[in-house]
Amino acid sequence: MAGNASLGAAKAAKNDEFYTQWNDIENEMQAYLEYDPDVFRDKVVLLPCDDPGASNFTKYFALNFEKFGLKKLISTSYAPASNPAITEQGQMFLDFELDEDKDEKFNKDDTWYRGRIYVLEHGIDLNNDGRLNKDDLQWDYLEGDGDFRSEEVTKLRNEADIVVTNPPFSLFREFLAWLIEGEVKFSVIGSKNSITYKEVFPLIRSNQLWLGNGFAKGNAYFRIPPELARDFATGVYDDETSTVHFRNIDWFTNIEHGRRHEPLVLMTMEDNLIYGSKRVRETAYPKYCNYDAIEVPETKGIPSDFDGAMGVPISFLDKYNPDQFEIVGASLFDAIPIKKVAKPGDQFQQGGLAFYIREEENKLRRLYFRLIIRHRRPESKDA
Numbered sequence: 416m417a418g419n420a421s422l423g424a425a426k427a428a429k430n431d432e433f434y435t436q437w438n439d440i441e442n443e444m445q446a447y448l449e450y451d452p453d454v455f456r457d458k459v460v461l462l463p464c465d466d467p468g469a470s471n472f473t474k475y476f477a478l479n480f481e482k483f484g485l486k487k488l489i490s491t492s493y494a495p496a497s498n499p500a501i502t503e504q505g506q507m508f509l510d511f512e513l514d515e516d517k518d519e520k521f522n523k524d525d526t527w528y529r530g531r532i533y534v535l536e537h538g539i540d541l542n543n544d545g546r547l548n549k550d551d552l553q554w555d556y557l558e559g560d561g562d563f564r565s566e567e568v569t570k571l572r573n574e575a576d577i578v579v580t581n582p583p584f585s586l587f588r589e590f591l592a593w594l595i596e597g598e599v600k601f602s603v604i605g606s607k608n609s610i611t612y613k614e615v616f617p618l619i620r621s622n623q624l625w626l627g628n629g630f631a632k633g634n635a636y637f638r639i640p641p642e643l644a645r646d647f648a649t650g651v652y653d654d655e656t657s658t659v660h661f662r663n664i665d666w667f668t669n670i671e672h673g674r675r676h677e678p679l680v681l682m683t684m685e686d687n688l689i690y691g692s693k694r695v696r697e698t699a700y701p702k703y704c705n706y707d708a709i710e711v712p713e714t715k716g717i718p719s720d721f722d723g724a725m726g727v728p729i730s731f732l733d734k735y736n737p738d739q740f741e742i743v744g745a746s747l748f749d750a751i752p753i754k755k756v757a758k759p760g761d762q763f764q765q766g767g768l769a770f771y772i773r774e775e776e777n778k779l780r781r782l783y784f785r786l787i788i789r790h791r792r793p794e795s796k797d798a
């Protein structure tokens with residue numbers, strides 16, 4: 416398999432230009448529609464941080480406007496002049512697939528310095544063909560550059576019921592805060608690392624935010640402008656499809672979908688210790704030295720009958736069902752500082768807050784980020 420890109424590298428390249436593929440948008444929205452066929456009915460959907468002339472988000476929602484029963488679709492783009500990934504005046508990454516450049520209001524200066532807005536609205540059939548679709552999108556320049564934080568785009572957020580986009584990765588925290596402040600439903604793409612951010616984790620814990628249905632087998636491929644291909648290592652960028660491969664990207668949402676309500680089928684602790692994976696058998700559920708919980712090194716090894724707190728890896732969230740489990744904390748925020756519990760002579764790796772396991776008499780092993788969970792209804796031991 417080809418390699419995959421790290422967001423660190425993307426940030427270093429000031430590179431937020433990843434364009435989402437049609438199939439990925441369709442699969443994610445389909446999961447919401449399967450759960451609630453009316454999820455978009457009579458709703459105003461905003462697609463900010465887009466490039467509506469060429470983006471699949473705008474085309475996807477415009478094509479499905481009538482099928483979904485949308486009230487209004489609004490997309491906005493960001494001015495090239497404000498975009499650090501664009502280095503010279505006049506440079507554009509994408510074509511004007513909606514023929515904006517043939518429109519009489521099109522001009523080079525506005526296209527460079529201002530964002531654009533595209534609107535498709537119930538009852539406004541521009542070409543009178545009896546159908547509403549991308550041919551009925553009306554576009555204009557925004558006053559400003561289309562920054563999502565601007566008063567102008569924030570006003571559009573306030574008008575919206577649902578916001579869907581792939582926002583700039585480097586501004587993910589700010590973008591999420593902007594969505595929460597607007598009290599909208601949303602579905603946005605971001606790095607799974609953001610789960611560990613102090614601004615993001617409390618939202619997950621309190622069920623205001625969860626992972627979406629996700630990319631097929633966790634592999635996300637984004638189109639990038641070919642001129643940015645050189646920023647990626649060989650094997651990460653695919654010439655033929657002009658896509659970059661990421662493993663650590665997911666959808667973040669507050670819209671319900673079915674996967675989130677599928678219960679995990681689990682074995683008891685006793686059965687896990689006999690029939691479980693080698694890793695689970697060898698680890699054998701030790702207690703942390705600096706938090707009252709047991710270590711569960713993989714999601715499928717969660718014992719069905721344990722009624723206390725359990726530490727699990729972040730990948731648990733791919734299977735998290737809030738009817739079955741409660742998330743009560745995370746090692747990075749809730750662990751007791753190891754220096755407070757270590758005994759004289761103990762050896763341990765230092766760092767930010769993390770859970771530790773006593774491996775030998777004087778040796779503590781530091782673990783990666785752990786979520787702390789509890790069963791809502793642990794299976795009875797006598798069952």
Ligand SMILES: C[S@@+](CC[C@H](N)C(=O)[O-])C[C@H]1O[C@@H](n2cnc3c(N)ncnc32)[C@H](O)[C@@H]1O
Pocket residue numbers: 431432433434435463464465466470471472492493498561562563564580581582583584586
């Ligand atoms: C990851 S790309 C995704 C583009 C598109 N939504 C898609 O998925 O096909 C993020 C987009 O956000 C735009 N952008 C960057 N900073 C922005 C800001 N402060 N406000 C609004 N948009 C921004 C970039 O120009 C870029 O096109």
